[in-house]
Amino acid sequence: MLWKFERHQSNIAVEDEYGRQLTYAELRHEGRMLCQQADGRCLVFCLCRNVMGSFVGYVSFLNGGVVPAMLPADMDAELFRNLYETYRPKYIWAPESFSMEDGCCRYERFGYRLTQTPFGDVETRLAPELALLLTTSGSTGSPKLVRQSYRNIRANTDSIVQYLHLQADERPVTTLPMHYTYGLSILNTHLDVGATVLLTDKSVTQKEFWTFFRARGGTSFGGVPYTYEMLDRMRFTHMDLPALRTMTQAGGKLMPELHRKYAEWCQKTGRQFIVMYGQCEATARMAYLPWEMSLQKIGSVGVAIPGGTLELIDENGGAIQTPHTVGELRYRGENVTLGYAENAADLALPDERGGVLDTGDMAEFDEDGYYTIVGRKKRFLKMYGNRVNLDEIERMLKARFPDVECACAGSDDHLTLFATDAAALPEMRAWLAGKTGLNSSGISIKAVSEIPKNEAGKTLYKELDTNDD
Amino acid sequence: MTNQEKYLNAFVAALEVAPGEAPTLTYGESKSWDSVGHMALVAALEDAFDIMMEMDDIIDLSSFDKGKEILRKYAVEI
Numbered sequence: 001m002l003w004k005f006e007r008h009q010s011n012i013a014v015e016d017e018y019g020r021q022l023t024y025a026e027l028r029h030e031g032r033m034l035c036q037q038a039d040g041r042c043l044v045f046c047l048c049r050n051v052m053g054s055f056v057g058y059v060s061f062l063n064g065g066v067v068p069a070m071l072p073a074d075m076d077a078e079l080f081r082n083l084y085e086t087y088r089p090k091y092i093w094a095p096e097s098f099s100m101e102d103g104c105c106r107y108e109r110f111g112y113r114l115t116q117t118p119f120g121d122v123e124t125r126l127a128p129e130l131a132l133l134l135t136t137s138g139s140t141g142s143p144k145l146v147r148q149s150y151r152n153i154r155a156n157t158d159s160i161v162q163y164l165h166l167q168a169d170e171r172p173v174t175t176l177p178m179h180y181t182y183g184l185s186i187l188n189t190h191l192d193v194g195a196t197v198l199l200t201d202k203s204v205t206q207k208e209f210w211t212f213f214r215a216r217g218g219t220s221f222g223g224v225p226y227t228y229e230m231l232d233r234m235r236f237t238h239m240d241l242p243a244l245r246t247m248t249q250a251g252g253k254l255m256p257e258l259h260r261k262y263a264e265w266c267q268k269t270g271r272q273f274i275v276m277y278g279q280c281e282a283t284a285r286m287a288y289l290p291w292e293m294s295l296q297k298i299g300s301v302g303v304a305i306p307g308g309t310l311e312l313i314d315e316n317g318g319a320i321q322t323p324h325t326v327g328e329l330r331y332r333g334e335n336v337t338l339g340y341a342e343n344a345a346d347l348a349l350p351d352e353r354g355g356v357l358d359t360g361d362m363a364e365f366d367e368d369g370y371y372t373i374v375g376r377k378k379r380f381l382k383m384y385g386n387r388v389n390l391d392e393i394e395r396m397l398k399a400r401f402p403d404v405e406c407a408c409a410g411s412d413d414h415l416t417l418f419a420t421d422a423a424a425l426p427e428m429r430a431w432l433a434g435k436t437g438l439n440s441s442g443i444s445i446k447a448v449s450e451i452p453k454n455e456a457g458k459t460l461y462k463e464l465d466t467n468d469d
Numbered sequence: 470m471t472n473q474e475k476y477l478n479a480f481v482a483a484l485e486v487a488p489g490e491a492p493t494l495t496y497g498e499s500k501s502w503d504s505v506g507h508m509a510l511v512a513a514l515e516d517a518f519d520i521m522m523e524m525d526d527i528i529d530l531s532s533f534d535k536g537k538e539i540l541r542k543y544a545v546e547i
Contacts, residue, residue, distance in 0.1 A: 203504040207528040230508050234524045384505060439505035440485055
């Protein structure tokens with residue numbers, strides 16, 4: 001069991017925006033009822049929204065030894081189908097509005113429904129340590145899932161609770177989805193200390209969010225770079241939020257000028273601004289910049305979390321000892337996950353990483369040992385905090401538009417789609433936005449006379465100009 | 470261009486919807502009106518009418534009709 005809820009029996013574990021509350025004792029009871037229906041260890045697809053049903057499902061399955069795969073509730077139907085047929089879950093835990101033709105309803109609670117799938121009798125072997133499955137890139141529907149163990153989650157929870165000094169009087173509000181590892185880490189850590197999660201499905205751009213946050217005395221929230229850009233545009237620092245104590249940031253690199261702005265504002269108003277770094281492959285967190293250093297080390301992700309170590313690896317595989325030398329960031333710690341799964345059979349696999357993760361991020365450290373991420377080894381972007389693999393996007397486009405020569409490039413929050421057929425570009429853009437759920441304002445299109453390639457036929461991405469015309 | 474046209478164009482451009490669809494839109498109901506679309510819409514309205522919206526108004530902008538009401542505060546009559 002991951003959490004010991006009996007230690008905080010009478011504390012409120014969760015409060016939603018509609019005024020519903022559950023104490024830890026009640027949450028424990030709800031968990032027992034739900035897991036009883038699931039009847040033993042099995043795989044469940046959880047369709048996530050920041051609402052009570054989704055919350056109770058996640059917490060109960062994880063604590064009850066049932067393995068949830070966390071997926072966005074608004075996922076494209078075809079991409080969902082693909083994952084569903086690949087992994088053959090025994091159950092689906094989803095909002096009542098989710099339609100399942102061939103399933104059998106087992107239980108209903110908080111607007112969510114546990115549906116037994118026709119795969120119910122198929123025996124899927126689950127490794128005993130397997131706790132949770134998360135997508136590497138939810139928007140492209142890649143069947144690749146990250147396998148997290150109970151020990152991974154326990155270790156990362158302990159580290160985060162320690163460096164953030166979390167206690168039972170915290171009241172974090174949900175700004176990040178439950179299928180996203182950063183969002184889960186906020187739930188995991190606060191439930192561990194007996195704090196109260198403020199649950200809302202609304203965004204920081206909506207009045208209902210701030211009304212709820214203010215009325216219920218929210219003490220902290222987390223945000224990806226895009227969250228902080230939105231807050232900046234909204235002149236957030238003029239807002240009166242007396243209970244707010246801590247703001248954390250992860251999910252990509254924040255612009256240095258915004259880092260400075262929030263760090264200064266927090267320092268001036270007696271708050272803490274904490275920049276962090278992590279990946280789903282490391283459960284959630286690998287590094288953090290202590291708030292006391294937030295102004296001295298702008299742009300840095302800080303140091304390794306308690307219990308972990310960071311090092312930089314050069315091209316020959318050796319460890320870099322000299323400051324300001326770029327190498328691939330390697331992390332070691334108990335929160336390094338077991339590995340990936342590509343199909344149902346992989347769910348039985350043991351730990352394949354042995355506590356070592358090559359992050360694929362290029363970084364350097366300074367004389368004081370503070371790390372800064374400077375680039376990426378692989379071709380992916382963060383779109384509003386979510387990883388988007390550019391090669392997967394290209395594959396999806398080529399499958400749908402086989403006659404069009406195309407390529408994708410760009411920077412975080414700005415994807416550029418290149419094609420030789422100018423007339424096809426608007427349709428490709430609209431299709432891609434619909435399929436991935438990415439807002440089309442983050443996708444630019446550019447017609448080119450040809451997609452530059454080398455002699456071996458590999459696309460020369462550096463020759464594609466992603467600047468706006 | 471009349472204010473009414475400018476207002477409609479801001480919705481059409483920012484949320485990428487048909488002009489006929491725009492007046493029925495509310496935040497969260499339409500796929501393109503998520504938090505990213507919302508910020509694009511605010512930017513489009515600010516550009517179109519040369520105004521700077523306050524945070525309280527930005528977060529209050531929840532439908533096509535509500536936006537008209539909000540813009541009145543900035544002396545823009547739709």
